[in-house]
Every structure is written in C-alpha cells, then in structure tokens.
Amino acid sequence: MKYFLTSALVRGLVGQIVTTWLSYSLIRSFRMTVEGWTVPEVGLDEPAVVLACIIGLFGFLLSCGVVTDWLKMMAGHKPHLKHGAQGRPGWTRYVNIDVNHKVIGIQYGLNSIFILLIGGLLAILFRLELAMPGLQFLQSGDQYNTLFSAHGIIMIAAIFAGVGAMTNYLGPVLIGASDMAFPRLNAFSYWVGVPSAVILLAGIFLGGWDTGWVGYPTHSTTTKMIGVQMFLLGFYLNGFSSIASGLNMVVTAVYMRAKGMSYFRMPIFVWAAVAASILQATTTQTVGVALTMVVAQRTLGMNFFTPILDPELLAAGVPAGDPILFQHIFWFYSHPAVYVWILPGLGIISELLPVFTRKPLFGYKWIALSSVGIALVGMLVWAHHMLTSSMPPTWKIPFMLSTLLVAVPTGVKFFSWLATIWEGKMRFPTPMLFVLGSISVFLLGGLSGPILGTIGTDMHLHDTYFVVGHFHATVFGGFVFPFFAAIYYWFPKMTGKMYDELLGKIHFWIMVPGFWVMSLLQMRVGVLGMRRRIADYGPDLGIQVEQALITVATLAIGWSVLIMIYNLVSSVRKTELAPENPWESRSPEFLAPSPLPEFNYLAPIEVVGEPYDYGLEGATYAVVPTPAGD
Amino acid sequence: MSKNAKHFSIVGILIPIVTAIVYYTISTFFFELPEAASAEASIIDDLFNGHYILIAFLFAIVVVPLVYSISVFRQEEGDETDAPHIHENTTLEIAWTVLPIFLVIGFGIWGVTNYNAVIASEPDEITIYVQGYKWDWTFYYPDHDYKSDQALVLQEDVPVLLEMQSSDVIHAFWVPGFRVKQDVYPYDTENQALNFASGPDYDPEPYHFKPQVMRFTPVKEGVYRVRCAEICGTSHYSMLANVFVLSPSNYQAWLAGDYLLPPDPNLVNSQPGEGYYLDALNDFTIENGFTPPPPPELAPVEDEG
Numbered sequence: 001m002k003y004f005l006t007s008a009l010v011r012g013l014v015g016q017i018v019t020t021w022l023s024y025s026l027i028r029s030f031r032m033t034v035e036g037w038t039v040p041e042v043g044l045d046e047p048a049v050v051l052a053c054i055i056g057l058f059g060f061l062l063s064c065g066v067v068t069d070w071l072k073m074m075a076g077h078k079p080h081l082k083h084g085a086q087g088r089p090g091w092t093r094y095v096n097i098d099v100n101h102k103v104i105g106i107q108y109g110l111n112s113i114f115i116l117l118i119g120g121l122l123a124i125l126f127r128l129e130l131a132m133p134g135l136q137f138l139q140s141g142d143q144y145n146t147l148f149s150a151h152g153i154i155m156i157a158a159i160f161a162g163v164g165a166m167t168n169y170l171g172p173v174l175i176g177a178s179d180m181a182f183p184r185l186n187a188f189s190y191w192v193g194v195p196s197a198v199i200l201l202a203g204i205f206l207g208g209w210d211t212g213w214v215g216y217p218t219h220s221t222t223t224k225m226i227g228v229q230m231f232l233l234g235f236y237l238n239g240f241s242s243i244a245s246g247l248n249m250v251v252t253a254v255y256m257r258a259k260g261m262s263y264f265r266m267p268i269f270v271w272a273a274v275a276a277s278i279l280q281a282t283t284t285q286t287v288g289v290a291l292t293m294v295v296a297q298r299t300l301g302m303n304f305f306t307p308i309l310d311p312e313l314l315a316a317g318v319p320a321g322d323p324i325l326f327q328h329i330f331w332f333y334s335h336p337a338v339y340v341w342i343l344p345g346l347g348i349i350s351e352l353l354p355v356f357t358r359k360p361l362f363g364y365k366w367i368a369l370s371s372v373g374i375a376l377v378g379m380l381v382w383a384h385h386m387l388t389s390s391m392p393p394t395w396k397i398p399f400m401l402s403t404l405l406v407a408v409p410t411g412v413k414f415f416s417w418l419a420t421i422w423e424g425k426m427r428f429p430t431p432m433l434f435v436l437g438s439i440s441v442f443l444l445g446g447l448s449g450p451i452l453g454t455i456g457t458d459m460h461l462h463d464t465y466f467v468v469g470h471f472h473a474t475v476f477g478g479f480v481f482p483f484f485a486a487i488y489y490w491f492p493k494m495t496g497k498m499y500d501e502l503l504g505k506i507h508f509w510i511m512v513p514g515f516w517v518m519s520l521l522q523m524r525v526g527v528l529g530m531r532r533r534i535a536d537y538g539p540d541l542g543i544q545v546e547q548a549l550i551t552v553a554t555l556a557i558g559w560s561v562l563i564m565i566y567n568l569v570s571s572v573r574k575t576e577l578a579p580e581n582p583w584e585s586r587s588p589e590f591l592a593p594s595p596l597p598e599f600n601y602l603a604p605i606e607v608v609g610e611p612y613d614y615g616l617e618g619a620t621y622a623v624v625p626t627p628a629g630d
Numbered sequence: 631m632s633k634n635a636k637h638f639s640i641v642g643i644l645i646p647i648v649t650a651i652v653y654y655t656i657s658t659f660f661f662e663l664p665e666a667a668s669a670e671a672s673i674i675d676d677l678f679n680g681h682y683i684l685i686a687f688l689f690a691i692v693v694v695p696l697v698y699s700i701s702v703f704r705q706e707e708g709d710e711t712d713a714p715h716i717h718e719n720t721t722l723e724i725a726w727t728v729l730p731i732f733l734v735i736g737f738g739i740w741g742v743t744n745y746n747a748v749i750a751s752e753p754d755e756i757t758i759y760v761q762g763y764k765w766d767w768t769f770y771y772p773d774h775d776y777k778s779d780q781a782l783v784l785q786e787d788v789p790v791l792l793e794m795q796s797s798d799v800i801h802a803f804w805v806p807g808f809r810v811k812q813d814v815y816p817y818d819t820e821n822q823a824l825n826f827a828s829g830p831d832y833d834p835e836p837y838h839f840k841p842q843v844m845r846f847t848p849v850k851e852g853v854y855r856v857r858c859a860e861i862c863g864t865s866h867y868s869m870l871a872n873v874f875v876l877s878p879s880n881y882q883a884w885l886a887g888d889y890l891l892p893p894d895p896n897l898v899n900s901q902p903g904e905g906y907y908l909d910a911l912n913d914f915t916i917e918n919g920f921t922p923p924p925p926p927e928l929a930p931v932e933d934e935g
Binding site: 140141142144145210211212216218219222223306307308309310311323324357358359360361362363364365366388389390393396397400401404405407408411412414415416418419421422423424425426427428436439440443446447448450451453454455456457459460462463464520523524527528529531532533534535536537538540610612613614615616 | 634660661662663664673674677678681684685688689692693695696699700703704705706709711712713714715716717718719722723726727730731733734737738740741742744745748749798799800802804806809810811812813815816817818820821824836837838839842855857858859860861862863864865866867868870
C-alpha cells in the first residue's frame with residue numbers, strides 16, 4: 001500500500017487534481033474582478049475550466065516525474081536511464097515511471113482494458129435504455145447524449161492504448177531490439193495519456209456533452225453542456241501520445257532491427273505497426289487543429305465555423321466561418337485513425353495464422369505492402385463521411401471512388417489469409433479461435449463497407465444504425481478480437497504463466513457469436529430507418545424485437561470480457577510455469593526465456609532465414625543465444 | 631493433386647449455393663428496405679440490389695473456403711508435423727489484386743450514373759422551403775405564400791425541390807421511404823433577409839447564400855416521417871415531422887383549406903409500417919366531416935420536443 005500511495009500514478013493524479021482545482025479557483029476569482037466579464041454565480045466558469053484543465057495536465061506530468069530527466073538535461077545534467085524496480089516490489093514498476101518498453105506495453109494494456117471496461121459500462125447503460133421504446137430510466141436526452149458521446153471517445157482512447165500496448169511490447173521484441181529508440185519519449189507517450197483520460201472522464205460528470213465523438217460545429221460551438229470542453233481537451237492531449245509513439249515506432253523499426261533482418265524479413269506485424277505509426281505521426285495534427293479551433297471559438301470568441309454572409313460585416317473584418325471546414329480537417333485525421341487501430345490488429349492475424357496452421361504466411365510481401373497500401377489510400381478517403389453534406393457533387397464522386405479502392409488491398413489480405421489456411425494443419429487454442437473470429441467479424445465490417453461508399457446507397461444509410469453496425473464490426477474484427485488473441489498468445493511470454501484454456505474458450509464462444517448478433521441486427525434496424533445517436537425510437541419502425549436482442553447480446557459481450565479478466569488475473573497468480581514455447585513458434589521471442597529478460601535477448605540475435613518457413617525441413621529464422629548451461 | 635482437385639470442386643460447388651442463399655436472405659428479409667415511396671428510391675434500390683449480390687458473393691468466396699478448411703484440414707490427432715510448405719503464388723496474388731480493381735471500377739461507374747440520376751432535376755418542380763431548428767421542422771410554400779408548421783404536404787407524382795436551411799446547428803433531412811438524405815446547414819442566423827420566415831423580405835441574392843437543395847418525386851400516397859439524422863442536442867431523437875403525400879384532388883383541397891390533416895399524436899402512435907394511414911387519408915376532407923383515426927393502443931412514447 002505504501003508503495004502504491006507513493007507511486008508515480010498516485011502522485012500524478014493528486015498533482016493533477018490539486019493544480020486543476022487551485023488554478024480553477026484562482027482564474028475564476030481573477031475573472032470576477034475584471035469588469036465586463038461575466039462569471040456565472042453558480043455552476044462552472046467555462047474559460048476557467050479550460051485553462052485549469054491545461055494547467056492540471058502540467059501538474060500531472062511534473063508531479064509524476066515523467067519529464068524530470070528532460071528538465072535535468074535542460075539544466076545541463078546527464079541523467080542515466082534507470083532500469084529495474086529500484087528496490088521496490090516488482091509490481092510497482094507498472095504504476096511508476098519506467099522506461100522499459102515491455103513495462104510500458106503492459107501499462108498500456110492494463111490502461112486499455114480499464115478504460116475499455118468503463119466505455120463498455122456506458123454502452124450497457126444506454127443499451128438497457130434502448131432495449132424498449134420510450135425513455136425508461138434516463139431522465140432526458142442530455143443524459144443519453146452524454147452516455148453515447150462518452151462511450152465513443154472513451155472507447156477510442158482505450159483502442160489507442162491497446163494499439164500502444166501491442167506496438168510497444170511486441171515491436172522491439174519482434175525485431176530483436178533491446179528497447180524502443182527513445183525510451184523516455186516512450187514513457188512520456190504513455191503517461192500523457194493518463195491525465196487526458198482523466199479529463200475525458202471528468203467531462204462526463206462536470207456538465208456532460210451531447211455532440212458525439214465527432215463534435216461537429218455549430219452544435220459543439222454553441223451547446224450549453226460545457227463537458228464538451230473537457231472532451232475536446234482530452235481528445236487533443238491524447239494526440240501527443242499518438243504522435244510521439246508513432247514517431248518512436250518508425251525510428252525503432254528503421255534503425256534497431258537485428259542483424260540480418262532486412263525489411264522483407266521483418267515479422268509481418270512490424271510492417272503493419274510501421275504503416276499505422278506513419279499514419280499516426282502524420283495525421284493526428286489535423287484533428288488537433290480542428291479541436292483547437294472549436295476550443296478557441298468557444299473560449300476566446302474567435303469565429304471559424306459560424307457562417308457570416310453579410311457583405312458589410314465581412315468588409316468590416318468579421319471573419320466568415322464555415323461549419324463544413326471542421327468536417328474536412330476532422331475526418332482527415334479521424335478516418336486514418338481507424339486504420340491506425342485495425343492495421344496492427346490485421347498484423348496480429350497475419351502473425352498468428354502461420355503458427356496455428358503450421359504453414360508459411362501466403363504472399364508475405366503482398367500482405368506487407370497491402371498494409372502500406374491501406375495506409376496510403378486511407379489518407380485519401382476522408383470526405384466519404386460527408387457524402388450527405390453540402391459538399392458539391394463533383395467533390396463527392398472522387399471520394400466515392402477512392403473509398404471503393406480500399407477494398408483492393410483489404411481483399412489481398414483476406415485472400416492471402418485464406419490461402420494460408422488452405423491445407424493448413426490447424427490447431428485451435430484460444431488465440432487461434434480469436435484470430436478466426438476476427439476474420440469472420442472483420443469480414444462483416446468489410447462487406448458492409450462498399451454499400452456505404454457509393455453515394456446513392458449512402459444517402460439512405462448515412463447516420464443510421466447500419467453505420468453503427470459497420471464500424472463496430474470493423475473495429476471489433478480489426479482491433480478488439482486480434483487484441484484479445486494477442487493477449488492470450490503472448491500471455492505466457494509476458495508473465496511466464498499459462499492462462500486457463502477452458503475459460504478462454506468460454507470467452508470466445510460467448511463473445512464472438514454475441515457480437516455477430518449485435519452487429520448484424522444493428523445493420524438491420526439501420527436499413528429499416530433507425531437513426532444513430534437517438535435516445536428513443538417509436539414503435540412505428542417495428543424494431544422492438546431487434547432492439548431487445550441487441551441489448552441481450554451487449555450484456556453477453558460484457559460478461560464474457562469479465563470472464564477474460566478473471567482468467568488472466570487468476571492465471572498470473574498460478575505457481576506453475578508455462579513452457580517456453582507453448583505454440584511451437586519460430587519467432588525469436590519464443591526461443592528466449594519466459595518472461596523475457598530486461599533487455600529481451602541475452603545477446604544480440606541474428607536473422608538467418610525467412611520468418612514463416614513452417615514445413616520447410618531445417619529452416620531457421622533467427623539464432624537466439626540461450627543462457628549458459630541450457 | 632487429384633485430392634486438391636476434389637477440395638476445389640466441392641468449394642466451387644458450394645460458393646454459388648451459399649451466394650444464392652445469402653442473397654435471398656438479405657434481400658427479401660434481413661436487409662429488406664422500407665417500401666420505396668419516391669422515384670429516387672427505386673433508382674437507389676437498384677444499386678442496393680447490386681450491392682446485396684456483391685455482398686452475398688464476397689461472403690461466399692471467403693466463408694466457404696474458411697469453413698471448409700476449418701472442418702477438413704484441421705490437425706489430426708497425434709500429427710505433430712507441419713503442413714506443406716506453400717508460401718506464394720504470384721499469378722494468384724496478381725489475379726486477386728487486379729480482378730477486384732475491375733469490380734471497383736464497375737461499381738464506381740454505376741455509383742456515379744446512379745447518383746446523377748438521383749440528383750437530376752425535373753422540368754416542373756414545386757419549390758418548398760424547409761427550415762430545421764431545435765427540434766422541429768417548418769415548411770414554406772413560396773408559390774402560395776403558405777407556411778405549414780405541422781407537416782410537409784406533397785402531391786403524389788409531382789417532383790419537389792426542397793431548399794433547406796437550419797436556424798441553429800446542423801440537422802439532416804431524411805425520410806426513409808424516400809431514401810434521400812441531405813444535411814441542413816445553419817445560415818447567417820443574425821441576418822433576417824436570409825431567413826425563410828421573413829416572408830417577402832427573404833432575399834438571399836446579395837449574400838451569395840445558397841440553401842441546401844434536395845430533389846425527389848413522391849410516388850405513393852401515404853404518411854411518412856422526416857427524421858433528423860444529425861445529432862443536434864437534447865431532443866434530437868424526437869426531431870420528427872410528418873409527411874403527407876396526397877392525391878391531386880386532396881392536395882388541391884388542402885391548399886384551399888378544405889382538407890384537414892390528421893392530428894399529430896395519433897400518427898406518433900401509428901402502427902408499424904409507414905403507409906398505415908393511407909386508407910384513412912381520404913376521410914380527412916372537411917366536407918366528409920372529420921373522422922379521427924381509432925384511438926391508439928400503444929402509450930405515447932415520442933415527445934415532440
């Protein structure tokens with residue numbers, strides 16, 4: 001307990017709360033003294049909240065100590081990287097500043113699952129509300145709007161943390177490096193995400209917001225629910241985490257590969273992670289701009305998005321705003337963001353399939369390049385989110401065409417997976433089940449894509465539950481299920497213990513069928529006329545049975561995730577050790593001890609062959625030094 | 631090789647069967663669209679149908695080999711050896727990269743021509759102004775200088791041009807039976823000359839103001855519902871308005887004030903299916919005496935804001 005209370009996590013949170021509160025009080029008092037500024041007698045003072053949240057972030061970073069080394073460097077010192085638990089119990093590494101990429105990876109993972117649970121809880125709340133027509137237990141549309149808006153952005157934060165978990169833990173291990181290229185920056189990427197998540201969560205309770213995760217003006221610039229500011233700030237600050245970790249991963253993969261590992265001998269997951277990281281490092285800035293503009297319009301009164309057309313006003317220098325401007329810069333990031341989540345997930349599928357089919361990955365180079373292809377095309381499709389907007393038809397058509405083009409590199413992946421599976425001697429432990437589940441669910445997401453891409457059909461389906469079903473299938477199949485597969489697969493490598501196979505299979509057999517039911521019925525009610533983001537629907541649509549079933553499926557999904565958490569927690573406490581290579585994998589980390597040593601490999605490894613040559617007699621991928629006397 | 635030929639022929643037979651089953655299921659039941667009530671809806675539904683065929687086919691060519699492999703090629707008990715070392719086939723890879731490109735181009739061209747047909751203007755359109763605001767809709771008939779707060783009233787088989795704007799935030803105009811959807815943007819809300827409600831003072835010309843436009847031709851008499859499809863705050867869920875598509879004689883009677891629209895609350899509680907009041911519509915003329923529809927069996931659920 002003593003160790004926990006003095007940990008960086010607790011220090012940071014206390015620091016954030018104290019500095020936020022102090023600066024809020026100070027700014028509010030100051031504003032009250034200035035003549036002409038209106039400060040509400042009761043309730044929150046919006047500009048003070050914004051400034052206090054930003055100061056609170058610095059409070060967190062300073063008091064948790066993640067920037068201490070950099071401050072020392074500025075003062076002319078040369079601090080050394082500290083490794084290990086510094087004399088404290090081993091678990092404290094996960095709540096303290098640690099520069100080891102595996103610790104950071106697991107921190108991301110724990111954070112991801114924690115936030116995932118909160119987001120899931122919100123979803124279950126509003127699914128219960130939607131199970132029947134009529135408002136059941138929620139008091140107003142505002143409450144419902146806060147719930148679904150928070151669900152969206154919190155799940156996105158959880159997914160980014162999950163992507164961070166996979167790239168940080170696996171990236172260096174798979175390429176045979178001892179750590180990431182910039183360990184301190186890596187720690188910063190993780191820790192800046194924590195106060196951002198706190199700000200997001202606080203927004204639910206301090207006012208709530210009703211803009212959805214997209215926050216379109218002029219609704220977001222005029223809504224009276226001031227939780228929207230905390231949503232915008234939390235979203236914005238999380239972006240630092242994305243940009244820094246994206247850069248870090250690209251540099252690591254370029255400069256720190258093991259001897260003999262050419263680009264086309266990298267494990268396929270690394271290709272996907274690099275493609276995702278390039279997107280992350282290059283597009284996040286634009287959403288930052290969009291969010292800043294909304295904050296500036298709300299707080300400072302600058303006009304970006306409210307249309308002003310009067311020639312006299314314009315001549316007098318009043319800026320002409322345009323609400324659609326926001327949509328462009330927002331989606332320029334937020335569409336590629338989806339590929340940042342799914343590319344690593346698809347990479348996991350490609351990485352695990354050869355192991356469990358005992359066959360080489362079919363068309364390695366094609367799969368590797370298709371990740372790059374998806375990333376590139378993904379940057380040219382953003383306006384397909386705006387096919388019903390006031391954008392001129394001549395602009396909509398190119399985006400329709402580029403959107404359909406995404407099907408080509410995605411198809412390459414699907415067909416290559418099928419060719420890998422064909423004639424494979426398949427084994428079905430839990431990770432493989434989740435890989436197959438991912439393929440089936442991602443297929444639902446993929447097949448429901450083109451129909452949203454052509455403008456005519458999208459006019460009917462845009463902003464309906466069809467879209468909800470589509471992107472949940474894409475994100476579950478492209479990220480959530482592969483993430484779970486990765487957790488089960490590398491669990492023995494992370495902890496040295498084996499998870500419980502039976503519980504893993506129960507988790508799978510509840511969650512994946514539950515998800516099919518949920519997603520397919522969401523698409524069905526969307527086709528029938530159910531709009532997105534509505535607190536209630538009339539019986540006139542005739543969708544009561546579907547809605548009740550979706551709620552039941554959601555509850556099943558929620559319970560199955562709790563089963564997984566129980567499984568993992570109880571397995572860590574087991575005393576029995578897992579075998580070093582339970583999956584008979586050829587990957588270098590499975591030829592090293594479990595859990596992996598501090599610097600991954602006892603001595604530098606050397607790559608001498610192709611990564612997935614299963615079934616080729618005498619082929620070796622990597623020479624991994626083993627401990628003396630082994 | 632003959633063994634492989636057997637596998638391929640089984641899969642080859644199963645794919646068209648599964649395609650047919652999936653297509654039948656989604657087009658006639660699972661993804662069945664609301665009844666097409668506009669000329670545009672029929673055009674869009676053709677494209678929907680094309681997509682359904684594509685979905686069924688792509689589903690089959692992925693799921694059949696996947697399920698077949700899982701059931702046939704699984705590891706046999708006690709067999710710890712690896713599978714055959716097959717790692718690439720460039721011809722195959724090129725084929726499944728290039729063939730989908732043709733499919734994409736095909737659907738792209740179809741998508742463009744389809745969209746052009748949907749947005750094409752008709753010669754004798756009736757212009758109606760639509761104003762969306764939190765959380766309701768108002769409709770103006772500039773040709774008759776008439777404002778309808780209650781409902782959008784249209785004449786069967788007469789094309790309409792909706793000029794739309796919002797008074798506050800972005801809304802979206804959508805009637806599922808008509809398929810078409812258009813986001814509605816706020817204008818310069820301080821400027822009364824840009825507000826449809828200003829009546830004769832409405833004059834957008836000097837401001838280069840263009841309201842959002844949407845065209846469609848209702849083709850089925852009946853009652854429908856405008857549903858706001860862009861999140862707009864507290865009562866977004868109940869931002870609805872009724873749409874009446876009337877026969878020419880009823881429409882003329884309505885314009886002349888001789889035809890009373892059915893009162894709202896009954897429609898809110900209407901039974902499943904948007905065309906329910908079709909038969910009752912002809913009873914609403916004043917000459918016939920006003921006969922309200924039978925009292926609803928379901929409790930009121932949707933608050934109109």
